[in-house]
Every structure is written in C-alpha cells, then in structure tokens.
Amino acid sequence: MSERLSPVAAVRRAYAALRAWNDPAMFIHLPDEAALLRRAAALEAAGPEGRPLYGLVFAVKDNIDVAGMPTTAACPAFTYAPARSAFVVARLEAAGAIVIGKTNLDQFATGLVGVRSPFGVPRNALRPDLIPGGSSSGSATAVGAGIVDFALGTDTAGSGRIPAGMNGIVGLKPTLGLFSATGMVPACRTLDTISVFAGSVALASAVATVAAGYDQADAYSRRLPAPAPGQRPAALRIGVPAPGARHFFGDAEAEAAYAADLARLASLGATLVEIDYEPLHAVARLLYEGPWVAERYAATKPLIEDDPGAFHPVTLRIISGARGLTAVAAFEAMYRLADLRRVAERIWDEVDMLAVPTVPRAYGVAEVEADPIALNSNLGTYTNFVNLLDLAAISVPVGRRGDGLPSSLTLIGPAGTxxxxxxxxxxxxxxxPARP
Known part of the structure; x- marks a missing residue:
C-alpha cells in the first residue's frame, strides 16, 4: 500500500474525485463535506496509534447500516434510519477508516447486473457502455474510479465478485460467517455475506482482517481462522473446468483471456488440474431455479405484500416468483443440494483451490436492459454455486483482454481458506496504478 494521507486530506481528495467523476448514480447518500471534515479532524487529533486503517476512506453499500445515514436498499419506500452502524462498519471505523457515503445497488441486492435501481445506473469505471456489475454496483465503481480506498458490498450469488471483475478491481468474498451480518439488510439470509472491494489484494486482506470477528448477536456468525494472507502449499494444485465445460456466451475475448490467465498461474508454479465441473454448474442452477428466492420474499415480505408498486419492475418479477413455491419444493431442493455438495466435496481431494473466470461475458447496459433475466443468469455461471457450497472466494485482475479491458480470475476454496x-x-x- 502506498503512503497514506491524513484523514482530513483523504476526505478532501475523495470529495474532489467525486466532483471530477460526476456520476450522480454512484451514491445514494453523501454526508455534508464540512461535517465529514470535522469528523476527520477529530480523528486526526486522536492520532493513528492502534488504528491500522487510519487515513483510509471507504464507501458502504446501501443495504448495510451506517449510523447517521439512511438505509434504503435502493428502495425509497423501505428507507429507515438505523440506530447504530453495522458490526463490520463499526469495526472498520474503530480502526481509523472514514465512511464517506452509501452506494447504489441492484434493489434489495437482487441482481448481478447493476442496472436495477430507481437511483440510476452507476457508470462502469472502465467503459461507460458496459454494465457496472451488481448488485454492489456503486461500491465497485467507487473503488474502480479511485473515489475511495475500499468499499463494502454484499455477496449472495456473486455480488461481491462480478462488479469487481467488471471494474478491474479486487473483490474478496469471505467464508460465510467470517464477517458478522448484524446491520445488513438480508437478501438470502442463509447465503449472504458482506464483502470487500479494493484496488489490491493487500488492502482487501487488511480490511478483511479488521472486519472479521465473531458476533454473538448474529446467529450465522462463526469462529474462523484469520483471513490474513497465508503461505501456499509447496505443490499447489488448481482446479479448472475442462474446455467443454467453459462457457463464455460468445465473448471470444473473455475465452482467450481466461486461457492466458491460466497460463500465468502455471508460470507461478501451480499445477492445473481439469475437474468435472458439472456438479458445480448444477448447484449454480439451483440458486435461480430453486426455492431460495423465497428467502428474498421473506426479507421484503411486509413491503411486497402492502406496496408492490414500490419495487423495481424486474426485482418485483423475480421476488414475486416465490409466491408459487411450497415447503415441499424447499425441502426437495435442500436434499438435492446436499447430494450435490457431497459430490462436490470430492473436488478438494484433487485440488487446493479453483480458478474460474469471474465474468463469463462483458455485457453492455443496452444488452442487459433488453434481456434482464437471462443475461443476469449467464453472469452467475461461475459465482452462483460458491455460497450454496459454503466456499471462500477472491476475484482478482490477472491479465488483460485483447480489447484492453482487465481480465479477472476468481480463486475459490473450502470454508476457512x-x-x-x-x-x-x-x-x-x-x-x-496508484491513485493520484
């Protein structure tokens, strides 16, 4: 990490960068700059001792609570004023980081595209015609555009990884339960986790080390190993899908970039092992084709039943599908998942981690708006199975596509890795490149 600014200078730089970037769809709520500068001055007076994130500014996805700022989940009718910050936000602030605002998202964190919000579509940090990725669209673009040092997102089906890949940054999706979910609006409570976006693995890991911690108040919190970077095995085995199981939906640049990225991993001494990827694809299909959408209905039940017009049309269409589901279907899906999980466990006898494309195809905004559901499902090809199987993941830019966009790999391992x-x-x- 480069030398840090003072808190006051960091806040000033962030607001100057915001004005220069000029994207009103990136943030849903921004505090008054003068008020934030006063908070930064107070932090500066206290000094950096015992504050490992001192001098860093961050953004928070607007389905995570920050005291003094409204939480909307990108639905104005849902807005409330939290009494306190989320467990993770409080830990990061105690470590010296400063929240500069709440970022836009696919409404109720439902989507991988970043275009399902009444607050607009955040501009992709690399190319304006491309989707920003979702659901953590504003957080990823805020990091990609150099507005903030890091940002919090959430991840249920890939929302902490797809936007990272679309904006050329790092997306760290921790093991479920490593980060407390207290103060986070749930999408699928059994699968959700807060995630971290940053410009480097080093910074994402530093943030994760502070954010991680057991929370008695969160029924899904777990005592897990610290997430600080560890040593690799002497003979690292990386699992990859066989060529016939690789899906890029016509994006030749993505296909070529994935092959080049795998060659880079081999040059680093890893042994690439082709695995049977069909069980993972089968799990991925379960997320959208199975009854887990009922969890999204449960999370929004009062509003969707009393005021369905408050929802984005695509979000309403997706979540309303839960009305036809039964408890029988839920149990049948859980049994199917248990069977697939047992099959997928065999993968870890063969490899230490997986390396998959983060984004199978770089879709444009116009493409997604014309076909919002099918293309969203395509984006989850290499992400949807991860939380269902209780795996850890990190998305990282490795190479460069032929069209100049960064190419991104997601490394995936068992819980606790x-x-x-x-x-x-x-x-x-x-x-x-370092921020100016």
Whole structure:
C-alpha cells in the first residue's frame, strides 16, 4: 500500500474525485463535506496509534447500516434510519477508516447486473457502455474510479465478485460467517455475506482482517481462522473446468483471456488440474431455479405484500416468483443440494483451490436492459454455486483482454481458506496504478 494521507486530506481528495467523476448514480447518500471534515479532524487529533486503517476512506453499500445515514436498499419506500452502524462498519471505523457515503445497488441486492435501481445506473469505471456489475454496483465503481480506498458490498450469488471483475478491481468474498451480518439488510439470509472491494489484494486482506470477528448477536456468525494472507502449499494444485465445460456466451475475448490467465498461474508454479465441473454448474442452477428466492420474499415480505408498486419492475418479477413455491419444493431442493455438495466435496481431494473466470461475458447496459433475466443468469455461471457450497472466494485482475479491458480470475476454496486464497491471489494480480 502506498503512503497514506491524513484523514482530513483523504476526505478532501475523495470529495474532489467525486466532483471530477460526476456520476450522480454512484451514491445514494453523501454526508455534508464540512461535517465529514470535522469528523476527520477529530480523528486526526486522536492520532493513528492502534488504528491500522487510519487515513483510509471507504464507501458502504446501501443495504448495510451506517449510523447517521439512511438505509434504503435502493428502495425509497423501505428507507429507515438505523440506530447504530453495522458490526463490520463499526469495526472498520474503530480502526481509523472514514465512511464517506452509501452506494447504489441492484434493489434489495437482487441482481448481478447493476442496472436495477430507481437511483440510476452507476457508470462502469472502465467503459461507460458496459454494465457496472451488481448488485454492489456503486461500491465497485467507487473503488474502480479511485473515489475511495475500499468499499463494502454484499455477496449472495456473486455480488461481491462480478462488479469487481467488471471494474478491474479486487473483490474478496469471505467464508460465510467470517464477517458478522448484524446491520445488513438480508437478501438470502442463509447465503449472504458482506464483502470487500479494493484496488489490491493487500488492502482487501487488511480490511478483511479488521472486519472479521465473531458476533454473538448474529446467529450465522462463526469462529474462523484469520483471513490474513497465508503461505501456499509447496505443490499447489488448481482446479479448472475442462474446455467443454467453459462457457463464455460468445465473448471470444473473455475465452482467450481466461486461457492466458491460466497460463500465468502455471508460470507461478501451480499445477492445473481439469475437474468435472458439472456438479458445480448444477448447484449454480439451483440458486435461480430453486426455492431460495423465497428467502428474498421473506426479507421484503411486509413491503411486497402492502406496496408492490414500490419495487423495481424486474426485482418485483423475480421476488414475486416465490409466491408459487411450497415447503415441499424447499425441502426437495435442500436434499438435492446436499447430494450435490457431497459430490462436490470430492473436488478438494484433487485440488487446493479453483480458478474460474469471474465474468463469463462483458455485457453492455443496452444488452442487459433488453434481456434482464437471462443475461443476469449467464453472469452467475461461475459465482452462483460458491455460497450454496459454503466456499471462500477472491476475484482478482490477472491479465488483460485483447480489447484492453482487465481480465479477472476468481480463486475459490473450502470454508476457512480465505488466507490461502489471498496469498496466492497477491502473487497473481496485476497491480493497479496508484491513485493520484
């Protein structure tokens, strides 16, 4: 990490960058700059001792609570004023980081595209015609555009990884339960986790180390190993789908970039092992074709039943599908998932981690708006199975596509391997230019 600014200078730089970037769809709520500068001055007076994130500014996805700022989940009718910050936000603030605002998202974190919000579509940090990725669209673009040092997102089906890949940054999706969910609006409570976006693996890992911690108030919190980067095995085995199981939906640049990125991993001493990927694809299909959408209905039940017109049309269409589901269907899907999980467990006898494309195809905004559901499902090809199987993951830019866009790999491992994944990701990443 480069030398840090003072808190006051960091806030000033962030607001100057915001004005220069000029994207009103990036943030849903921004505090008054003068008020934030006063908070930064108070932090500066207290000094950096015992504050590992001192001098860093961050953004928070607007389905995570920050005291003094409204939470909307990108639905104005849902808005409330939280009494306190989320558990993770409080830990980061105690470590010296400063929240500069709440970012836009696919409404109720439902989507991988970043275009399902009444607050507009955040501009992709690399190319304005491309989707920003979702659901953590504003957080990823805020990091990609150099507005903030890092940002919090959430991840249920890939919302902490797809936007990272679409904006050329790092997206760290921790093991479920490593980060407390207290103060986070749930999408699928059994699968959700807060995630981290940053410009480097080193910074994402530093943030994750502070954010991680057991929370008695969160029924899904777990005592897990620290996520700091760890040493790789002497003979690292990386699982990859066989060529016939690789899906890029016509994006030749993505296909070529994935092959080049795998060659880079091999050059770092990893042994690439082709695995049977069909069980993972089958799990991925379960997320959208199975009854987990009923969890989204449960999370929004009062509003969707009393005021369905408050929802984005695509979000309403997706969540309303839960009305036809039964408890029988839910149990049948859980049994199917248990069977697939047992099959997928055999993968870890063969490999130490997986390396898959983060984004199978770089879709444009116009494409997604014309076909919002099918293309969203395509984006989840290599992400949807991860939380259902209780795996850890980190998305990292490794190479460059033929059209100049960064190419991104996601490294995936069993629960608790966050440090192993981060350690190898750091050796494979392509460093981003330092912020001015």
């Amino acid at each position: 966050d440090g192993l994944l981060a350690g190898f990701a750091a050796s494979a990443e392509t460093p981003r």
